[in-house]
Every structure is written in C-alpha cells, then in structure tokens.
Amino acid sequence: MDGSFENAAGQARACVALRWRRIGFSALVLGSCAALLGLMAATLFVEAPDPVGIAMLLLFALTLPWTTIGFWNAVIGFLLMTFSRDPAGLVAPHLRSIGGTEKIASSTALLICIRNEDTGRLQRNLGWMLEGLVASGESRWFHLYMLSDSNQAPIIEDEQRVAAELSARFGSALSITYRRREESSGFKAGNIRDFCERWGSLHQFAIVLDADSVMTPAAMLRLVRIMQVQPHIGILQTLVTGLPSASPFARIFQFGMRLGMRSYTLGAASWQGDCGPYWGHNAILRIAPFTEHCHLPVLPGKPPLGGHVLSHDQLEAVLMRRAGYEVRVLPEEDGSWEENPPSLPEFIRRDLRWCQGNMQYFHFLSLPRLLPVSRCQLGLAIAMYLGAPAWLGLMTLGLLRQMPIRADLGALLFILTMVMSFAPKFATLADVLARSPLRQAYGGTARILVSAFLEMLFSMLIAPISAVAVTLFMLGLPFGREMGWSTQQRDAEGIPFALAARRLWLQTVLGFVFAVCFWRVVPGAVWLWAPFVLGLAGAIPLAMASADPRVGRALAALGLCRIPEEARLPAEPEYATLFAPCAPLSPTGATE
Secondary structure (H helix, E strand, O other): OHHHHHHHHHHHHHHHHHHHHHHHHHHHHHHHHHHHHHHHHHHHOOOOOOHHHHHHHHHHHHHHHHHHHHHHHHHHHHHHHHHOOOHHHHHOHHHHOOOOOOOOOOOEEEEEEEOOOOHHHHHHHHHHHHHHHHHHOOHHHEEEEEEEOOOOHHHHHHHHHHHHHHHHHHHHHOEEEEEEOOOOOOHHHHHHHHHHHHHHHHOOEEEEEEOOOEEOHHHHHHHHHHHHHOOOEEEEEEOOEEOOOOOHHHHHHHHHHHHHHHHHHHHHHHHHOOEOOOOOOOEEEEHHHHHHHOOOOOEOOOOOOOEOOOOOHHHHHHHHHHOOOEEEEEOOOOOEEEOOOOOHHHHHHHHHHHHHHHHHHHHHOOOOOOOHHHHHHHHHHHHHHHHHHHHHHHHHHHHHOOOOOOHHHHHHHHHHHHHHHHHHHHHHHHHHHHOHHHHHHOOOHHHHHHHHHHHHHHHHHHHHHHHHHHHHHHHHHHHOOOOOOOOOOOOOOOOOHHHHHHHHHHHHHHHHHHHHHHHHHOHHHHHHHHHHHHHHHOHHHHHHHHHOHHHHHHHHHHOOOOOHHHHHOOOOHHHHHHHOOOOOEOOOOOEO
16 A cells, blocks of 8 residues: 555656646747747847748748757757766656566567568568577567568569568567558558557557668567556657668768767657657557557548548557557667668658658647647647748748848857757767767767768758758648658669759759859858758759768768767677678678
8 A cells, every 4th residue: 555655656746747847848948939039030120020021030930849849858968968877767767667687478569561672671680680589588479460561563472482481480489470451551550550450459569660670689678578567658669770871871861860869869758758759660569559549540631631641650649648658768779770761862752751741730730638748749740841941931031031130140040040950969979979988989089070060061951952842842732742652762772863853953953043142132141051052052963972882881981970880890790780881782681
C-alpha cells in the first residue's frame, strides 16, 4: 500500500513538473516570437505601416515557430549536456528503468515494410540484424514479417527468394513470414494495419523498420525490456542516425543532422515528455492499443489532400496519446540507423512527399479529445512546410517594396535569425569539442571545425533550392499535384547533367533573376543575399557534385564530415558491412 502511494505521489509530482516545464517553454517561445516580430516591425516601419510591409511581417511570423522552438530546444539540450551527468536519463526516466539483464518474456514482431526495394541491401541488413538476435540467445521471442507492397514481378521474385534463404539460414531459431498485398491501399500505414488485423494478436510488441533501417540486437532488446516494465508506454521511438555513405550529399547532410539531433531531441524531450515523437520506423509499438486506437481514417475528397493519409506517423502518435498511452523517445545515439537520400533531387522528392502528408493534417487539427501538446504538434508539422513559401514571399516582397527600412536593425535581425536557426548544431558542436572521446570519434578538432563550416555552408546553399521546390509543390496541391508513394533511390550513383537540369532548371533561372534584382535594389548587402542567390543559380552543378561518389570518397579520405560509426571499424570489424563509409554494394548485396 505504502509503495503504491509513494509511486502515485511521485507520478503526480512528475506531471506537475512537466506541466510547469511546458508553461515555461511556451513562455520562452512566445516571448522570442514577440521580440523578433517587434524587431521586424521596427526594421520595416520607419514611417507609417504600409500594406506590403504588413504582408512581410505576417510572412515573417509564419517562419518563426520552427526557428524559435529549435533555438530553445538547443539551449535546453546544451544545458543538459553540460551540467547533467545523465542528460538522457533526466528527460527520459524510462531509459533507466531497466538494468539490461531483465528476462525477455514477450513476443515481438519485426515489421520490415518494403516496396520495390533493392533486395541485395535488404538481405544484407536483415541478415545482419537476425544473426545478432540469434547470437543473443533471445531470437525465439522474435518473428520477422516481410510486409511487401511491391508491384514489379522481378523484385517480387527476389523478395520471395530472400525470405526463403533467410528462413533456411536461421531455421527454427527465428520465424520468418513473407506476405505481399495484391492491393497496396493506405500506403505504409495500410501495410501495418493489414499485419495488425492478421497477426497482431499473436504478439505483444512490434518493432517497425523501413527498408533502409538497421538496428543492433542490443537496441531492439532494450526497447522490449523497457516496454515490459513500462506498461503505460504505447510507442517508444529511438533516435535514428544516418549510416555512412559514398554520397557526398548524404555524408554532409547526416553530419549536420548528427550535430543537431542530440541537443534538439534532449531539449524537446524535456517539455514533450509523454507526448513524444514517432517517426514511423526504428520504434516499438504496443500492438493491442495501436490496433484499437490508431486506425487512420480515409479522408474526404481526392488526393493529394484527401484519400489515404500519407504521413501516418505523427498522427498515430497523437491517437496513441489520446487513448491514454505515452509516446516516448530515447534521446541517445545508440544502435539505430537509416540511410539518407544520396542526392539533392532524391532529398527534394522525399521532402515533397512529407509535405503532402503534413498538409493532410489540417483535417485533424479539430479532432476531439486531443491533448493540447498533441494538437500543437500537428500544427507545427504543418508550419514546418509553410515556412518555405513564407521565406520566398518575404524576400520577393522585400525587393518590390519601395519604402525605407532600418538597415542596422535588419542586419541584427538577420544575424539573430541565422544564429537561432543553427543553434542545435552549435550546441552539439560545442559539446563534441568539449569531450575528448567524441572529438576523436568525429576526427579531431580541426576536421570537426572544417566539417561544420562545410556543412553549414552547404545547408545555406541547398535551403533555397528546397524552398522553391516546396513552394511550387504547395501551389500545385489544390490542383491535384501529388507525390504518391514511390521507391526511394538509396545508392550513390551520381547525377547526369540532363537529369539535374530537368529537375532544377527553374531554381537556376530564379537564381539569376534574384541576383539581378538584389544587385539593383540592395547592392551593399551582398553578404546577406549571396548564399541565397548562389544556391539557386548553382543548383545544377551543386546537385551533380554533391551526388558524385568520387567527391564522397575524397571527403572520407580527408576525414571530413565523419560520423562516429566510422571510428568503430578498427575495434569492431563486425560492423564493416554497415559502416564502411565508401564501400559500394555488389550485385549480391555484399560490400566490396
């Protein structure tokens, strides 16, 4: 009785503390937005407010939610990394609720969702993970389901061959089921829903994997152990990081993501708490409540904004939370990876698919009984893509507006915005430089600083290219433009000029148009608009160079944009097939 009372009292105190953290975080974000809007107004309205200036102020307001939230997440994350002995355990106490030796006593399904994927890569990744589970002695508690939505006959045959070979290889140590849907409705969410209705009752948990996902057996076992001792958790998401790649685009991009993710996720977990993120893969689900409460409706109207939900993950998270189960994240980089797009066109294609899915969230903003934080998360998912057209509109109106401005305040506002935008990367960069083991894993101080400069410059150059693509796509959504669900290219193969020109000719033309306009209107502010113009005007050569495997190998040889996995190879050769940064896949799926 006393123990139950103390536990309930402890949970009540934790809820009160979380509520106050959310109030404090909201105050910081709203106060920052108000201050930046005030500074923008003082910059624009030297004289009386004008319609164009008011429109610019409103567009600027649309860009602020993600900027300010990212900044304060980074600040909180940095403070946790600097002053806490266990920052991850502090914001995610469920992470320390196990010792790591608890008995596995729950059946877990491994769900690999595939659609016309490279079966060589699939066999390599699955074989690596399953072999590790068998070696752990706990494989009898796991069952692999290869859930195929493929519609190309040669690939379907290869998938069946892979399933048969894996079954023969692991025998009775681990069960394997292959299933292909004749009609792949509902995209990935429909694929998982079909599993839940067929086999969900046979298992307590499901670890969801994408075709490019890799997780260590230790990471998967840790997820199961936490779910066993924390029955109130419905979804538990790992911190997913990128695998080394021969593509310079992926290499630079995931180095930047690695810099920003830890501080950002720690800060976000401090106020999101039990309303954490779900990114759709490399996570574990509690099957019974997921099946009961996370069935996505078919939206009224036709695609792209109607029909089946494309971005299922965040919506499933808020539905799970509405049902009374927690959604939590493990804010540690530990044994959970994915492959990032190898080229700029592939990155844009993936981004536009997410954009279409997030715009469908407008249907769910008024969903009854959602928690305030959950409703806010859906709004932020929409705002993430509204920011791109807002920035472009802001810059275009600034060129057209014939009114005086406070140049000194404008420069201050630009610097503040840039610092806030890069704050998550600055925060983790400072933490890496302060810790000797991390410095060595990333290649040493000099390489880290050069890599960080290269990545931030690269980010500034590709941001306007992506913004133009998102803006055009959003303008086309009301007229039926959609991305659908297609196979992602994952190999670093380079891009021919014809393809780059066909995909990015408009950005190139806009770059030269903006260059002429900026030079005529604000020639003295080259430092401000040059990255924007250079990114657009140089979109085609930038896309070609950043997809060239030779450039990626050169970066790897120099130790630039190195991630810690590459440092593990000499001491842990069992990771060679996954972590060799520039080893291409052979036709059989083995690294050369």
